[in-house]
Amino acid sequence: SYLSTGNFHEDTAKVYSDFGLFTADERIVGEVTRIFSYLETVKPPAHAFEHLFVGQFNLRPALEALIDYETAAAKAGREASIILKMNSIEDIPMMDRLYKASQAGVSIKLIIRGICCLVPGLQGWSENIEVISIVDRYLEHARVFIFHHDGADKIYLSSADWMVRNLTYRVETAFPVYDERLKRQLKDLIAIQLNDNVKARVIDYDQSNSYRKDDSDLAIRSQLETYYYLKRKTDGH
Numbered sequence: 001s002y003l004s005t006g007n008f009h010e011d012t013a014k015v016y017s018d019f020g021l022f023t024a025d026e027r028i029v030g031e032v033t034r035i036f037s038y039l040e041t042v043k044p045p046a047h048a049f050e051h052l053f054v055g056q057f058n059l060r061p062a063l064e065a066l067i068d069y070e071t072a073a074a075k076a077g078r079e080a081s082i083i084l085k086m087n088s089i090e091d092i093p094m095m096d097r098l099y100k101a102s103q104a105g106v107s108i109k110l111i112i113r114g115i116c117c118l119v120p121g122l123q124g125w126s127e128n129i130e131v132i133s134i135v136d137r138y139l140e141h142a143r144v145f146i147f148h149h150d151g152a153d154k155i156y157l158s159s160a161d162w163m164v165r166n167l168t169y170r171v172e173t174a175f176p177v178y179d180e181r182l183k184r185q186l187k188d189l190i191a192i193q194l195n196d197n198v199k200a201r202v203i204d205y206d207q208s209n210s211y212r213k214d215d216s217d218l219a220i221r222s223q224l225e226t227y228y229y230l231k232r233k234t235d236g237h
Contacts, residue, residue: 001022001023001024001028001029001032002020002021002022003020003021003023003032003173003175004018004019004020004021004157005019005020005141005142005143005144005157005158005159006018006020006141006142006159012139015139016138016139016141017138017139017140017141017142017223018141018142019142019144019157019186021157021177021182027050027051028051028052028175028176031049031050031051031052031054032052034047034049035052035054035171035173039171044057051175051176052173052175052176053156053173053174053175054171054172054173055160055166055167055168055171055172055173056168056169056170056171059160059167059172059173059174060093060094060167062174063094063162063174064093064094064097066145066147066149066154067082067094067097067098067101068097069147070082070101070106070147070148070149071097071100071101071104071106073106073148073150074101074104074106075105078150079150079151080101080104080105080106080107080148081106081107081109081146081147081148082098082101082106082108082109082146082147082148083108083109083110083111083144083145083146083190083194084109084111084144084145084146084162085111085140085142085143085144085145085190085193086110086111086112086113086143086144086158086160086161086162087112087113087114087115087140087141087143088113088115088161088162088163089110089112089115089116089117089161089162089163090115090116090117090163090164091163091164091167094162094167095117095118095162098118098126099118099125099126101128102125102127102128103125103126103128105128106128108128108129109129109130109131109194110129110130110132110203111131111133111134111190111193111194112131112133112203113133113134113139113140113141114133115163116131116133116203119205120203120204120205121204121205122205130202131202131204132193132194132196132200132201132202132203132212133200133201133203133209134193134196134199134200134201134222134223135201136199136221136222136223137223138223142157143157143159143160143161143174144156144157144158144186144190145157146186146187146190153183153187154176155176155177155183155186155187156175156176156177157174157175157177157186158172158174158175159172159173159174160172160173160174185233188229189226192220192222192226193222193226195222196220196221196222197213197216197219197220198211198219198220198221198222199221199222199223200222
């Protein structure tokens, strides 16, 4: 099976950047088959989805549960963090959950290219939430959700932004990355974006949204660094 954060489209293929997963994992493949059966017959699957998060079924509650786990971990004094990369976030219940997680002490980092209705950096409300936006040569279209989960790193790729239309009305999917090597690569790529100091804008509560500036002498343009990273992997380094 092939699962992706975007589709194959000749008009956008040279501009959009996405993540895709080829897998023969029977846990995932079997559930992909159920999604297509539902789309063809409009008959709900006989068995619940256990590995995939699917819109109109378990997508929203599954994401809520992952946020709540980090919130509970932080309240218990354990390390807790959430990293989310997506196009847009405007779903109020999901934003409220992130605010509560922040107030509990969860470290939350967001990479939001487009619409961002969440307000970061407010003392007593969202001071543990940081948001950046990266707009460069290629359109950032991937959705990546990373939850610390007591060191187990629950990582999902998804077609869904955190918008009402995506989480409630569409048949969107979030799919897990189980392979440890791939999880490491995804974390590396997201770390590159989080450290961008050339094309990243800091989204703040007063909406100044200025380019990030730091004291580093090293310019990190994440899309270029991503190319170098993947080239090294392709060359076997």
